[in-house]
Amino acid sequence: MKRFGIMLLIVSIFCLVAAPVMAANINLVIPLPLTGKQAKFGEIMKRSYEIAVEEINAKGGVKGQKLAISFEDSTGKPEIARSIVEKLIGTKKQPIIVGEYTSACAKAVAAVAEERKTPYLVVASADDNITQQKYKYVFRQNAVNSHYSDGVADYFKKIVKPSTIAILYESSAFGTSGAEAMRKDAKAMGIKVVVDEKYEAGSVDFKPILSKVKAAKPDVVYMVSYVMDASLLMKQIKELRIDAKQFAGGAAGFAIPEFLQNAKDAAEYVISATLWTEKLKYPGAKEYANKYKAKYGDFPSYHGASAYASLYVVADALKRAKDMQPESIRAAMKATNLMTAFGPVKFEDKEGYQNQNFNDTFVIQVQKGVFETIWPENHASKKYIFPVPTWKDRR
Amino acid sequence: MNKYSPFLLLGLLALLPFVGLSSYMMHILILFLMWSVIGIAWNLLSGYCGQVSFGHAAFFGIGAYTAGIFYAKVGISAWWGMPLSIIASTIAALVIGYICLRLRGPFFALATLAMGMILKVIAENLTDFTGGDIGIMLQQRTWVDKTGYYYIILAIAAISFFVVKKIVESKLGYYFVAIREDQDAAESLGINTTLYKTIALCISAVITGIAGAFYMNYMGYIDPKVVFALHDISIITIMVVMVGGVATYWGPVVGSLIMVMLAELIRSIPKLGEAHHTFFGVLLILIIIFMPNGIVGDFRKFAKFFGVRRAQR
Incomplete structure (x- = not known):
């Protein structure tokens, strides 16, 4: 019986911890990948949500009520993301869902949200067809993947003027649709695609594909990858001394601080599409970035900015909604017209998308180890460096 | 466990929806049952027949993709995927069995592991057929309510x-x-080992495939990374049975209860939940060290530990 007693003790400690810790007015639970491959992005977003909620509460919260957020780890698996959302809608009666990162999880969440008629704000999942399903309750704040490359394509057209391109992308929904968008842009500009290769995400050796690239001698190389692959690709490009007029990345792995840390000097002059940079002239963008940097030592990526702004969007919608019912919140979300640190947010139905925010995309370039906004020129923080020196001429 | 307990449990489970469980609880119960099914399938091949498979995601994925492809390309309801997946999984099992069942022990395990990976790469690259990495999404699921x-x-x-x-x-x-x-001894007794191993594989594959087809219908979205996942499907399948008890009838069910319900419970604890992987890892290590035959297999030890003295049968 002694053992039984010990077990009882353990269980009771368990229950004590499990008891609700917070008791605030508006509780939002945010599903995020906090472990697993996408944890890096989840972490950036988690920190940004926290900064945002602090500011919103300091300014008086929503309708006099304080906003409280907590997080649940979806581990990047759709069925777990769904578990969380089922719980939020079914048990906790949360009137609006925000969060998730990977497109697969966002799709699972979106389907549940639509069925249960609860608004869902997609923060950073890019796959085009999330907002092409004629969903009424799903809103997306970040641009769709097929628009991610708009800025880069424009830069190619006006500055680089390539005649051939190599497209490398990871095998994921994000990689595939990103590559497809660039293929279309290339066709429209009359650029010939000489290498078009998909690789298994998380590979360690890109040399077989890269030697193809080297043999084809493309003017530009466009890569769509998540974190580790991005820096590894650039490092191996440097090792193989592949020279191109311009190396470009399609956001995600190329636009976060880890890329600079891991790829080091191989990252120099690389341009990348991005949805946001800390140097943009949006109100609050700089303040947010500095706050984030002071706390965590790095500038946040566009994922963080989108997460940060999303809570403002939600708070704004909750303020305007006539009550806390999902239906009125949906109506308020639909009428959103807010200037945020992430840029203007407005949910439109066009080009076959529903409730989609069409924000501008930008081009950043690594200059002396930091990201500088270079395109479009009216947003530029530094002038672009072009032509890019060959590997031999560097240093 | 007496003769009637399976029926009793079945009756209880059948009555559960009438209790008025939240949609969240229903979701967890559905996942629990789905993993039980996959566990039961794996247990037949690997627990009873001894052919340890590391690639059950292959059959799960084939089932899911049968439903998905027929929905997306032929335009019939994804529920047809369930009967159709029987054919698809059997064919796949025969092909995979023809290649892999010549191998024994670790070599078979590795071959099945490779099969799972190969199918994932195939699904990723046959973009015209499978939709590639974009996956297949149901426009609308059959029911909003989960009882069905x-x-x-x-x-x-x-x-x-x-x-x-x-x-x-x-x-x-x-x-x-x-x-x-002992495969050689069995052979010498006149058992056609290749035939019976193939039978075990086929039955196991069909059951797993049906679970896969169910997953497509239930989740409404699949892509190669989700259904052909090595870690999230193949390894979890093994864990479900190992934790519950290999070569026991109830092992997969108990294992699934732990792997799905307990995992969800631990994950949902505020604050502590962030370390759920650690928690769960420790739990698994403890089970494997102290109960190598799984909870059902070593139930007596388990009962003794809790100080429960039952009339030993």
Whole structure:
């Protein structure tokens, strides 16, 4: 019986911890990948949500009520993301869902949200067809993947003027649709695609594909990858001394601080599409970035900015909604017209998308180890460096 | 466990939706039953027949993709995927069995592991057919309410449980166990080992495939990374059975209870939940060290630890 007693003790400690810790007015639970491959992005977003909620509460919260957020780890698996959302809608009666990162999880969440008629704000999942399903309750704040490359394509057209391109992308929904968008842009500009290769995400050796690239001698190389692959690709490009007029990345792995840390000097002059940079002239963008940097030592990526702004969007919608019912919140979300640190947010139905925010995309370039906004020129923080020196001429 | 306990449990589970459980609880129950089904399937091949497979995601994915492809390309309801997946998984099992069942022990395990990975790469690259990495998404799921799904997966689980039980108690089952214990001895006794191993693989594949087809219908979205996942499907399948008890009827069910319910419970604890992987890892290590035959297999030890003195049978 002694053992039984010990077990009882353990269980009771368990229950004590499990008891609700917070008791605030508006509780939002945010599903995020906090472990697993996408944890890096989840972490950036988690920190940004926290900064945002602090500011919103300091300014008086929503309708006099304080906003409280907590997080649940979806581990990047759709069925777990769904578990969380089922719980939020079914048990906790949360009137609006925000969060998730990977497109697969966002799709699972979106389907549940639509069925249960609860608004869902997609923060950073890019796959085009999330907002092409004629969903009424799903809103997306970040641009769709097929628009991610708009800025880069424009830069190619006006500055680089390539005649051939190599497209490398990871095998994921994000990689595939990103590559497809660039293929279309290339066709429209009359650029010939000489290498078009998909690789298994998380590979360690890109040399077989890269030697193809080297043999084809493309003017530009466009890569769509998540974190580790991005820096590894650039490092191996440097090792193989592949020279191109311009190396470009399609956001995600190329636009976060880890890329600079891991790829080091191989990252120099690389341009990348991005949805946001800390140097943009949006109100609050700089303040947010500095706050984030002071706390965590790095500038946040566009994922963080989108997460940060999303809570403002939600708070704004909750303020305007006539009550806390999902239906009125949906109506308020639909009428959103807010200037945020992430840029203007407005949910439109066009080009076959529903409730989609069409924000501008930008081009950043690594200059002396930091990201500088270079395109479009009216947003530029530094002038672009072009032509890019060959590997031999560097240093 | 007496003779009637399976029926009793089935009856209880069938009554559960009437209690008025939240949609969240229903979701967890559905996942629990789905994993039980996959566990039961794996247990037949690897627990009873001794052919340890590391690639059950292959059959799960084939089932899911059969439903998905027929929905997306032929335009019929994804529920047709369930009967159709029987054909697809059998063919796949015959092909995979033809290649892999010549190998024994670790070599078979590695070959099945490779099969799972190969199918994932195939699904990623046959973009015209499978939609590639974009995956397949159902425009609308059949029901918003979960009761329908629950009864379907409960029926599948019950049927697989009784089918496997019947097989194991029949002559076929003895052949399987004989093959597991000593393949050469079994062969010398006149058992056509290749044939019976193939039978075990086919049945196991069909059950897993049906679970896959159910997943497509239930989740409404699949892509190669989700359904052909090595870690999230193949390894979890093994864990479900290992934790519950290899070569026991109830092992997969108990294992799934732990792997799905307990995992969800631990994950949902505020603050502590962030370390759920650590927690769960420790739990698994403890189970493996102290109960190498799984919870069902070592139930006596388990009961003793809790100080429960039961009349030993």
